[in-house]
Amino acid sequence: MTTQLARKTQIYALSLHTTTPELGLSISNFAGETRSQVWNLGRDLSSYIHQYLLEFVAPQTWSDLAFIAVAKGPGGYTGTRIGVVIARTLGQQLNIPVFGISTMAAVAWQEISKSQNTKAIAVEMPAQRGQIFGGIYQLSADGAELITLLPDAVFTPQAWQETLANWQSEYQLVEAKSGLAATVTNVLQLAYLEWQQGKRPNWSEALPYYGQHPVDI
Secondary structure, eight states, rough: HHHHHHHHOOOOOEEESSSSSEEEEEEEEESSOEEHHHHHGGGGGHHHHHHHHHHHHTTGGGGGGEEEEEESSSOOHHHHHHHHHHHHHHHHHTTTTEEEEEEHHHHHHHHHHHOOOOEEEEEEEEOOOOEEOOOOOOOHHOOSSSEEEEEEEEEEEHHHHHHHHOOOOOOEEOOOOOOOGGGGGHHHHHHHHHHHOOOOOGGGOOOOOOOOOOOOO
């Protein structure tokens, strides 16, 4: 009886990262059991993501999941859309919360986790047409959340440099260029912080952030 109760109350959560040609998946019970994997699927992402999801979730089942987390962008238009749509669909069908997490916030959290950095983290990422995605984050004083100091936005290189030059506090600059799907575990960790705060966002609240129109008009 005790074992059955433990199984029912144990929390698992799943995260997806599809904003690049790579697929990143992570699952955790936040009690020592975490696994993650990255596949470079390129243009085959849409064709194989469902198969990889099914194989990756096992031995857990969909009913074990308490919430879903997804990297919502910025990133590639098609990949970002695929990940968010799948996360929303799972959230709706399973009737569980879906957390949309900034791609760049996950990069910032990775840096903070790696270096125990308490300074602000300025993240820059290449955007289309020579522009730059930029955002600035910092760990809260109690370490319970990642605070957004400057929300993700698109800058010209000059405007971004001016923003950094005029920033009033000490910061560390991190360039997000490659291997972003590996931050899928950080996406899950950030969602879990929000979960612990009592947040339960409906699946419909998970929206992709593209930042730019995919076609230059």
